Amino acid sequence: MAVPFKYNWKSLFVRRVSNAMTAGGIALVVAVFVVAMAMVAGLDSTIKDTSSPDTMIILSKGVDSELTSRITLDQLDALKFLPSIKRDGTGNPLVSPELAEQIFMSGAGNSLDNLPIRGALPESLKVHDKIRIVSGRMLQPGLNEVIIGKLIVNQYPGCSLDSDLVLGRRTWKVVGVFESGGGSFESEVWADLHSLQDDSLRNSSFNSIRFKLAPDADVASLVQRMADDPRINLEAKTEADYYKEQSAYAARLRIVGLVVAGIMALAAIFAAMNTMYAAVSARTSEIGTLRALGFGPAAIMTSFLVESSLLAFVAGIIGVILALPVNGLSTKFNGVLSAPTLAFNLQITSGIVIQALAFAVIIGLAGGWLPARQAMRVSVVNALRRK
């Protein structure tokens, strides 16, 4: 027979101050966990895989990002009519040569942000099929017009619809705001490829080329061809693979967050253990009485485990509530010197809340385990005699 739940609930209020302090400690640990995870979740969404299965990206060989890649016009010409590349109705290949550059912007706290700016062609939207203009219109080439991602709207001077935006050597007109269903594009400014090449004195070079695969394309031999053909000599990979490489940094950040939360949890477990040991020793005679009434050792152990996880669970709820204000906080992420600045919002998802509560219960169970075992082993006779 199990010890009634009500007994545990009421017991928590017997040692009110002490339990409140333990719960406070656990709640703070859970709050830290939630904030760290909300940050990682927000960051994840900025580097979210928004790839289409039939889109590939071409970069210089052996580089790990668009920014360090350089492609010439000759290389583009050598590859754009390969048969594995999809054509539109008029026979033009669906190829998007792109420039990926960065512009200094003054960010929060004197920081020198690298605002990413992408030079693309009107046809590029056929390759970037997830880009949607949410307000304004698409830019027209040659008129110094740009469109901006929805995450940087109002984040920098000039970053709003119909404003003048000073980037590089000229002033551009913001004519549209776009979204891409998450991903890093939403932190970018998009300009006309040729205007941007002109502005940054890049002549006719590109950083990357994206293209659509023809329905019956043999991907492996296409990749091989691009690597081996001396006129091309580039590395093609699926967009999904590219995103996977880009997310390595956030993955490392997630590990740091988990390690910090884990170490704090360890401290919280010891604290919970202390409290539960005290609870067990203070209630030795109660335990003896329960045993004498016929509750078995397993029931006693379960009861104490329930009590400690209940305490931790309540603390977990408080911790989540404490962390809630950070939800939706918008901030920016910068990597090292040359990495682009990505805008993102802290996100407390339902998944994080569930994880946080589970995390709290684990703290409670781990902290309660040894004390509960001790409670189970209390000898009935001794416990009652001591009184």
Add this chain to the structure above:
Amino acid sequence: MTKYALLIFKNLLRSKRRTILTIISIAVSLFIFALLVSLPTFVNQVLADTSSSVRISCHTKMGWDYPLPEAYRVKVAATPHVVAVATAVFFGGIYHEASDQFPSIATDPETFADVFSDWGLSGVDQFKKIKTACLVAQGTMRRFNLHVGQQIQIRGTLFPVNLTLNIVGTVANAPSQDFLIFRSDYFEEAVGNPHIVDIFWVKVDDSRNLPQVAAALDRQFANSSSETRSESEAAFVGSIFARVGIFLKVAELIGLVVVVAIGLVAANTAAMSIRERRGEIAVMRSMGFPSRVIFLLLIAESLAIALIGGALGCSAAFGLLKVFSLNADILGPIVMLRIPPVVLGEAMVVAMLIGLLSACIPAYSASRRNIVETLRMID
């Protein structure tokens, strides 16, 4: 005095389990506190180090994709109060694998050592003589197990050429521990004379003249096709660190939360251990121990626990980063992170405060409690 110390010691051993659990939880918390607070403190120290500098970073106003023309050098050097000018171009190549990257920077062989005389350079004479010479930061030397005299290959990415470089010396005291510098004349020749510069590092005669020189430089190039942004080295480094400001803030915040949480835990433990001893305390007082002594004994006990925990946590954090800096390659740029002594001091002060404050209330009330009532209640 010794007898009191002995009494405190005995009391600590009374409930060994509780003492150990409390020490461990304080140690773990201060461990994480020391690590987290080190990060922002370290950044502030780097900034303080460079703030006394007499160097200006004169770079493009637009972005790293908009380099400055090399022809600016003459005008920069001719600006009043300028002592020396060294150019810098980010070559950004790859050593072996894509993950083995470190900044490779092309600079003036003649003036570099004058501008960065405080960086602990070795092999400067060779660097001036040999065209393919390079100087490598100590961290990079350790990371890839390089040695002076070795020849290395750097594969270009931004610039599609490969460099063959000879290590002739090292850089010991730069703010970053992971980079390589080579000669700009070799760069220009290999890349096909682009005549570009990312940063003009300008040394001025006196740090008081620094703002004036920076303003003069920017004025000179205003309304040109490549405008400049000149700032002191500290401001430049600061703007780079400010880019990760959010993480530094979060680290500090978590450090603070940890301290509050551990304060709660310690207070709880102190209260528990004192409550259990109410009878004993009453007996001691009825034997003639003054309240003040009882109070101090209880505080000292809690202080001992907190300080032992703090010392354990700090040494663990210190040791961990020691180990990491030995295995530098895992962490890349974080290699240079050390726990500044001031943080160790802070952590111990935090431990002390936790010990003092957590026991204050329960110890005070225990030392003032009515003896007769307590004795009656306990029995």
